[in-house]
Amino acid sequence: MQELIRVGHISSIAPDKAAARVTFADKSEVVTLELPIIVRGSLAAKDYWMPEPNEPVLCLFLPNGSAQGFILGSFYSKNNPPPVVDETKRYISFPDGTSIEYDMATSTMNIVAVGEINIVATGNVNVIGDVIADGISLKHHIHTDVTTGSGNTGEPDGGA
Incomplete structure (x- = not known):
């Protein structure tokens, strides 16, 4: 054996x-x-x-x-211990510093990406909840220099 x-x-x-x-x-x-x-x-x-x-x-x-x-x-050892010690978490890390962690206790996924994240979908990408980019809420951000009233805004400017 x-x-x-x-x-x-x-x-x-x-x-x-x-x-x-x-x-x-x-x-x-x-x-x-x-x-x-x-x-x-x-x-x-x-x-x-x-x-x-x-x-x-x-x-x-x-x-x-x-x-x-x-x-x-x-396998891990005394000289190479696990990066996370929590039975409710699933964790993957990469040499460049990127990591993916899912916490089953809180149903929270954390992704730390050093580079770009690309999502390729042949259909819609649906997000339930707010999207916050650089501290700005997609649902609750305010536009300035807009006349109040019942009118709608125009289409987006199409820039990148």
């Missing part, structure tokens, strides 16, 4: 194959063949991620030898 389940570190990755090579310190840094990485979905609903070089991973090997195995995933 000791040879079937092993802890190692990513040596190199093969993103086009969703696979990686792993080294084992207790085996004189021997490097495996490319091992497939277990994902949460690979048919209609797909999930994709790649571990980083030197990331610790847990591997499972078939009993017929170490050539056939899988990378089950990565």
Whole structure:
């Protein structure tokens, strides 16, 4: 059983194959063949991620030898603790500082984006609730230099 389940570190990755090579310190840094990485979905609903070089991973090997195995995933440790310690939160962070956090206790999603956010929809984008951009409320902002009365405003100016 000791040879079937092993802890190692990513040596190199093969993103086009969703696979990686792993080294084992207790085996004189021997490097495996490319091992497939277990994902949460690979048919209609797909999930994709790649571990980083030197990331610790847990591997499972078939009993017929170490050539056939899988990378089950990565894990936290004393030297690399989890970024969030709350059982009601789901959290993903990226090296550039972008993060996505969902709090099931408050039904709140927080997205911190370092770059742009693009939403591509072939239909409508519906928002229930106010939209606040740069501190200005879409529902409750006030226009100046407008004559009061029962008239409607014109169409937007079409600028970018």
